[in-house]
Amino acid sequence: MKYEYRFPDIGEGIHEGTIIKWLVDIGDNVNEGDSIAEVETDKVTTEIPTPKSGKVLELMADAGDVINVGEVFITIDTSGEADETEAQVDENEEIVEEETAGVVGEVIVSSEEIPPSTEGIVSTKKAVNKKKILATPVARALAKDLGVDINEVIGTGPGGRVMKEDIRNFKDSLSEIEEPKSKVDEVSSDFVKLEEEVSKGESITRVPLTRIRKTIAEKMTQSRFTIPHTTAMDEIDVSKLDDFRKKYKSILKEEDVNLTYLPFIIKAAITALKILPEFNASLDEENNELILKHFYHIGIATDTERGLMVPVIRNVDRKSIVELAKAIVDLGTRAKENKIDLSELKGSTFSITNYGSIGGYYGIPIINYPESAILGLGRVVKKPIVRDDEIVIAKILPVSLSYDHRIIDGASGARFLNILRELLTDPELLLLKS
Amino acid sequence: MINLTYDVIVIGGGPGGYVAAIKAAQLGAKVAVVEKERLGGVCLNWGCIPTKTLLHNAKLYKDIQKSGDLGIRGIDKEKLNIDWKSFIAHKDSVVDRLVSGIYMLFRKNKVDLIEGMAQIIDKTHVEVNGQTLESKNLIIATGASENIPDLPGLKDGFDKSLLLNSRATLQIEEIPKEPVILGGNVYAVEFATLFNALGSNITMIFNSDGILSTVEKEMSKTLERQLKKDGVKIIAKAEIKSLSYEGIIADVKGKEKIYKADKYLLSLGIKPNLSGLENLNLKLNSKGFVETNEKMETNIKGVYAIGDVNGKYPLAHVASAEGIVAAENIMSKVSKMNYNHVPLVAYTFPEIASVGLTEEQAKEKGHDITISKFPLSANGKALSEDDTVGFIKIISDNEYGEIIGTHIMAGNASDMISSAVAIMQLEGTVFDMAKTILPHPTSSEIFMEAAFGAIDKPIHI
Numbered sequence: 001m002k003y004e005y006r007f008p009d010i011g012e013g014i015h016e017g018t019i020i021k022w023l024v025d026i027g028d029n030v031n032e033g034d035s036i037a038e039v040e041t042d043k044v045t046t047e048i049p050t051p052k053s054g055k056v057l058e059l060m061a062d063a064g065d066v067i068n069v070g071e072v073f074i075t076i077d078t079s080g081e082a083d084e085t086e087a088q089v090d091e092n093e094e095i096v097e098e099e100t101a102g103v104v105g106e107v108i109v110s111s112e113e114i115p116p117s118t119e120g121i122v123s124t125k126k127a128v129n130k131k132k133i134l135a136t137p138v139a140r141a142l143a144k145d146l147g148v149d150i151n152e153v154i155g156t157g158p159g160g161r162v163m164k165e166d167i168r169n170f171k172d173s174l175s176e177i178e179e180p181k182s183k184v185d186e187v188s189s190d191f192v193k194l195e196e197e198v199s200k201g202e203s204i205t206r207v208p209l210t211r212i213r214k215t216i217a218e219k220m221t222q223s224r225f226t227i228p229h230t231t232a233m234d235e236i237d238v239s240k241l242d243d244f245r246k247k248y249k250s251i252l253k254e255e256d257v258n259l260t261y262l263p264f265i266i267k268a269a270i271t272a273l274k275i276l277p278e279f280n281a282s283l284d285e286e287n288n289e290l291i292l293k294h295f296y297h298i299g300i301a302t303d304t305e306r307g308l309m310v311p312v313i314r315n316v317d318r319k320s321i322v323e324l325a326k327a328i329v330d331l332g333t334r335a336k337e338n339k340i341d342l343s344e345l346k347g348s349t350f351s352i353t354n355y356g357s358i359g360g361y362y363g364i365p366i367i368n369y370p371e372s373a374i375l376g377l378g379r380v381v382k383k384p385i386v387r388d389d390e391i392v393i394a395k396i397l398p399v400s401l402s403y404d405h406r407i408i409d410g411a412s413g414a415r416f417l418n419i420l421r422e423l424l425t426d427p428e429l430l431l432l433k434s
Numbered sequence: 435m436i437n438l439t440y441d442v443i444v445i446g447g448g449p450g451g452y453v454a455a456i457k458a459a460q461l462g463a464k465v466a467v468v469e470k471e472r473l474g475g476v477c478l479n480w481g482c483i484p485t486k487t488l489l490h491n492a493k494l495y496k497d498i499q500k501s502g503d504l505g506i507r508g509i510d511k512e513k514l515n516i517d518w519k520s521f522i523a524h525k526d527s528v529v530d531r532l533v534s535g536i537y538m539l540f541r542k543n544k545v546d547l548i549e550g551m552a553q554i555i556d557k558t559h560v561e562v563n564g565q566t567l568e569s570k571n572l573i574i575a576t577g578a579s580e581n582i583p584d585l586p587g588l589k590d591g592f593d594k595s596l597l598l599n600s601r602a603t604l605q606i607e608e609i610p611k612e613p614v615i616l617g618g619n620v621y622a623v624e625f626a627t628l629f630n631a632l633g634s635n636i637t638m639i640f641n642s643d644g645i646l647s648t649v650e651k652e653m654s655k656t657l658e659r660q661l662k663k664d665g666v667k668i669i670a671k672a673e674i675k676s677l678s679y680e681g682i683i684a685d686v687k688g689k690e691k692i693y694k695a696d697k698y699l700l701s702l703g704i705k706p707n708l709s710g711l712e713n714l715n716l717k718l719n720s721k722g723f724v725e726t727n728e729k730m731e732t733n734i735k736g737v738y739a740i741g742d743v744n745g746k747y748p749l750a751h752v753a754s755a756e757g758i759v760a761a762e763n764i765m766s767k768v769s770k771m772n773y774n775h776v777p778l779v780a781y782t783f784p785e786i787a788s789v790g791l792t793e794e795q796a797k798e799k800g801h802d803i804t805i806s807k808f809p810l811s812a813n814g815k816a817l818s819e820d821d822t823v824g825f826i827k828i829i830s831d832n833e834y835g836e837i838i839g840t841h842i843m844a845g846n847a848s849d850m851i852s853s854a855v856a857i858m859q860l861e862g863t864v865f866d867m868a869k870t871i872l873p874h875p876t877s878s879e880i881f882m883e884a885a886f887g888a889i890d891k892p893i894h895i
Contacts, residue, residue, distance in 0.1 A: 142834065
């Protein structure tokens with residue numbers, strides 16, 4: 001039997017992916033759960049496992065091709081497999097392919113959903129309403145003409161019947177959503193003009209955005225245009241912390257732990273978050289409520305070849321400094337090697353960006369929406385400072401704290417930095433308090 | 435906290451109020467209805483039902499007169515006469531049966547009936563016969579009364595029973611010999627039809643260009659011709675000036691004329707019954723009726739207004755539909771009134787019935803339309819029943835063929851219109867109607883024929 005495997009919905013609202021590499025060839029025998037292809041989506045690169053065992057018949061796309069969720073991308077001859085139990089399940093619990101009438105042709109949405117990890121398949125079955133939708137003859141005709149998927153329209157007639165007015169209203173609401181597109185058109189027409197101008201002896205190169213770059217662009221725009229950012233900055237004398245760190249650095253090196261400033265800073269930040277919970281929160285604009293989170297998952301902005309990624313260290317408050325140091329290295333390495341799971345890229349409640357590791361001093365970090373604050377760390381430098389009325393050389397850590405000014409006042413921003421300063425200038429106090 | 439006795443008190447037990455009360459009770463509310471006269475309101479007691487009963491008798495009388503043409507022998511037309519008192523008695527017995535049915539329905543649905551005049555204290559308190567009732571919600575269903583224009587002699591004539599409203603007309607001692615009917619609306623035309631059939635010499639006087647000014651033109655014109663043929667004098671474009679013992683004085687095309695009658699029947703519109711509601715400070719529309727939204731809510735939270743008192747459509751079936759919407763909203767169900775497909779019927783000979791837009795209205799609204807007509811004279815059932823005066827006219831929008839207006843003139847147009855209402859409510863098209871298999875022979879087949887006509891050509895013409 002020929003099994004057509006449709007590109008599955010791997011969650012996170014991902015609609016398409018690019019096949020980086022096929023891991024199987026035509027004629028190969030595959031077992032259920034075997035990885036068949038490496039696929040890059042706008043969030044992550046992941047290996048797609050096959051849900052069926054058998055012999056690979058066709059590969060419907062080449063490496064580099066973009067495939068949409070729901071498109072058949074591999075076919076497998078499953079006739080060699082006599083999996084009675086599975087057939088049984090299929091009979092009782094039919095996986096229905098939902099057909100939706102789209103504007104251009106028909107999109108068949110795969111009813112299979114798999115997690116992006118390679119741990120195996122979790123067969124989730126979507127409840128699909130296959131019943132013919134209740135609608136009037138005119139509503140059906142109108143939906144067809146306007147390219148509206150009548151299944152998506154909520155009917156206001158008796159018994160939920162979709163009336164012609166519902167189709168019109170639905171279409172109008174779609175047009176409203178689509179409106180920003182026209183703005184993009186305007187902008188792109190500006191670029192067309194630009195192209196005309198530079199054609200006089202100059203040249204430009206058009207580089208298509210990678211999926212990750214597109215996502216970053218969207219996220220940054222969303223954050224910057226939703227949250228009124230404000231940034232508080234300070235310089236913290238980390239001389240003692242540096243001494244403390246150096247004292248144990250070599251010991252821990254033997255355990256393969258690289259003890260940097262970052263785990264200490266994370267610890268100090270958690271202590272501040274516990275005292276000032278609005279920094280570990282999100283604003284629910286719709287309901288006018290502040291969502292305070294009673295868990296501490298810290299996103300660590302990481303520079304990778306493919307662009308900015310923010311892997312998350314979970315339950316930071318329950319980890320020791322050494323454990324944090326290990327986690328930072330592990331996630332950082334895997335992010336750079338593109339071996340990270342989608343699940344490790346979400347759920348952060350507060351983020352830290354360490355541009356100092358590359359060389360920056362102050363920055364105005366953009367909040368990782370929908371969080372309420374982000375801490376930026378600059379490069380630690382030796383600076384003359386006044387300590388006990390004497391000019392001494394100290395190790396200075398410049399910090400920049402951006403926060404959501406809708407829910408956090410300037411005074412709180414200053415308080416947060418005061419806590420950080422107090423703890424980071426005195427590592428023993430930090431250990432006592434965290 | 436006040437523990438309110440009722441969830442809903444309905445003021446008025448007409449077709450709006452009693453239906454609202456039953457619906458609210460069925461949805462679990464504790465309900466009381468305050469009624470100052472008889473349950474059933476104008477419709478049952480002094481309107482729809484009595485006139486239809488009398489019209490049926492009148493039709494029978496007419497049919498018997500014609501029956502000789504069909505070969506029925508032994509009827510002496512000279513001896514044929516009407517016992518008006520028996521007509522009235524029969525009408526009363528029909529009304530009594532229906533009204534007692536509502537009392538029974540109230541008991542069955544545990545709706546409390548409080549007889550008396552309601553005086554509203556505030557939006558949660560109503561006083562009836564010195565007793566104060568409490569309720570979370572009020573439904574105002576007080577109806578409307580005849581409008582007596584402020585013209586010399588009219589009020590006086592009304593008080594002296596020379597000028598009769600519909601209620602008084604239905605209790606009249608004997609058939610008026612030469613009545614003058616003031617007005618050209620549905621009620622005026624129905625009384626004209628009734629008394630004309632019973633042998634009265636009728637004059638209709640009204641201001642508009644023709645009878646039934648809101649009805650589809652071709653139908654109202656045809657009916658007007660039919661009435662004239664039957665001997666009804668129709669004085670259109672007349673401005674009524676005054677009433678005295680000399681008669682009605684009217685300005686007709688610049689000339690003052692006097693119309694003398696034994697009875698003057700009043701049908702010049704209605705005005706809302708607002709007495710007892712003063713304390714609510716309800717917002718009224720420009721015509722003085724209580725303003726309501728599509729949920730039948732007034733400007734006062736928890737106070738709803740349904741039926742004639744809101745002035746939308748002075749029709750029993752609209753009042754009932756509004757009553758259900760009000761009850762559902764009170765009981766937290768999503769419910770809205772849709773007035774797009776309200777059928778309108780005039781019980782004339784032949785009847786006329788309409789739903790949706792007329793040709794003029796459709797064009798005004800910017801529809802690109804097709805008009806398809808089919809005459810009753812090409813219909814088998816109509817011929818066999820010797821009832822061939824009439825036609826159907828359907829107006830469809832060319833985009834999808836949706837039927838947006840249906841107008842029927844036929845002996846039983848009131849029953850035929852229902853299929854049009856149903857198909858239009860479902861946004862059906864001429865294609866749907868043409869595909870519908872209708873029983874043969876029935877006069878309703880003309881609907882299907884007209885649908886074929888809208889698409890291409892009717893079969894039987």
